[in-house]
Amino acid sequence: xxxxxxxxxxxxxxxxxxxxxxxxxxxxxxxxxxxxxxxxxxxxxxxxxxxxxxxxxxxxxxxxxxxxxxxxxxxxxxxxxxxxxxxxxxxxxxxxxxxxxxxxxxxxxxxxxxxxxxxxxxxxxxxxxxxxxxxxxxxxxxxxxxxxxxxxxxxxxxxxxxxxxxxxxxxxxxxxxxxxxxxxxxxxxxxxxxxxxxxxxxxxxxxxxxxxxxxxxxxxxxxxxxxxxxxxxxxxxxxxxxxxxxxxxxxxxxxxxxxxxxxxxxxxxxxxxxxxxxxxxxxxxxxxxxxxxxxxxxxxxxxxxxxxxxxxxxxxxxxxxxxxxxxxxxxxxxxxxxxxxxxxxxxxxxxxxxxxxxxxxxxxxxxxxxxxxxxxxxx
Numbered sequence: 001x002x003x004x005x006x007x008x009x010x011x012x013x014x015x016x017x018x019x020x021x022x023x024x025x026x027x028x029x030x031x032x033x034x035x036x037x038x039x040x041x042x043x044x045x046x047x048x049x050x051x052x053x054x055x056x057x058x059x060x061x062x063x064x065x066x067x068x069x070x071x072x073x074x075x076x077x078x079x080x081x082x083x084x085x086x087x088x089x090x091x092x093x094x095x096x097x098x099x100x101x102x103x104x105x106x107x108x109x110x111x112x113x114x115x116x117x118x119x120x121x122x123x124x125x126x127x128x129x130x131x132x133x134x135x136x137x138x139x140x141x142x143x144x145x146x147x148x149x150x151x152x153x154x155x156x157x158x159x160x161x162x163x164x165x166x167x168x169x170x171x172x173x174x175x176x177x178x179x180x181x182x183x184x185x186x187x188x189x190x191x192x193x194x195x196x197x198x199x200x201x202x203x204x205x206x207x208x209x210x211x212x213x214x215x216x217x218x219x220x221x222x223x224x225x226x227x228x229x230x231x232x233x234x235x236x237x238x239x240x241x242x243x244x245x246x247x248x249x250x251x252x253x254x255x256x257x258x259x260x261x262x263x264x265x266x267x268x269x270x271x272x273x274x275x276x277x278x279x280x281x282x283x284x285x286x287x288x289x290x291x292x293x294x295x296x297x298x299x300x301x302x303x304x305x306x307x308x309x310x311x312x313x314x315x316x317x318x319x320x321x322x323x324x325x326x327x328x329x330x331x332x333x334x335x336x337x338x339x340x341x342x343x344x345x346x347x348x349x350x351x352x353x354x355x356x357x358x359x360x361x362x363x364x365x366x367x368x369x370x371x372x373x374x375x376x377x378x379x
Contacts, residue, residue: 017077023061039063041071080206096233096242100173107159176239202228265379268353291319316343
């Protein structure tokens with residue numbers, strides 16, 4: 001897919017793989033790539049429909065049948081040995097990292113696999129369905145059934161005393177390892193986010209040791225997420241909580257940065273439009289993107305947005321909401337000031353032109369010249 005192509009072109013290590021269209025195609029792709037493989041939906045989430053370390057045709061075809069129901073297409077990839085990790089990138093910097101762990105039960109010769117899951121795993125207070133719980137409860141789904149079948153077990157089987165039974169080999173990414181991330185790993189993860197065009201991203205990678213470079217252990221980046229979850233970093237199952245919310249806020253709104261743009265407000269009874277257009281023209285000569293709202297139209301740069309009268313609150317607000325605008329020149333007619341108010345709290349330059357003492361607004365209790373002056377001065 002496009003993401004993998006972009007990452008590969010930038011030299012980021014990724015597992016070999018391709019999209020498949022049928023169970024037979026999945027098996028053919030697995031043979032071409034080399035066993036074992038991973039079968040997963042190309043656009044799934046929360047690890048649903050992901051099957052790893054598959055060796056046999058039966059396993060791969062069964063995994064395809066589940067994965068296709070979890071996404072629009074199915075991907076077969078080379079299996080990477082190691083643990084799943086999620087690294088959060090904010091503004092070209094890794095700010096948090098979490099590791100997944102395998103989940104096991106130990107047989108006692110009395111209880112079934114299902115019962116042992118409840119006794120030994122789901123009884124953990126860190127597991128639950130609410131946002132307060134960093135780990136999800138384990139349930140017998142198709143992935144767990146496949147893992148048990150490999151061990152010749154089912155949910156109703158009773159493991160022998162001290163028999164170790166693998167329940168989940170992926171997921172459970174909630175163990176903080178931020179302080180262990182190797183600088184080279186952090187660099188490649190940040191590069192992956194930048195190549196895809198994301199300022200905030202969750203990068204999934206599989207590695208045996210996050211404290212070592214990826215190439216030295218045949219590790220790889222397996223997924224780039226545009227909407228990463230934060231709970232695993234804010235409330236990890238173990239380790240230090242990371243201030244990821246603060247990192248995101250500081251990236252979007254850097255401390256000490258002035259987010260206001262210069263505003264020129266122009267009011268009066270006549271001459272407003274020509275003065276506003278002149279001011280906007282001179283501002284454009286300084287190579288800034290100017291938003292201009294006048295009675296003759298609304299303009300963003302050299303582009304006309306609206307030809308009808310625009311010297312009122314709504315179009316001033318539209319101008320100020322446009323993130324591309326660097327300077328705003330806003331014409332305010334007197335009636336609009338009275339009826340709608342201003343779209344801004346203050347302007348850097350206020351221009352008042354040609355106040356006509358005869359054009360008052362007695363219907364709005366503006367019946368004297370001084371009162372009209374007070375209205376136009378509010379900008």
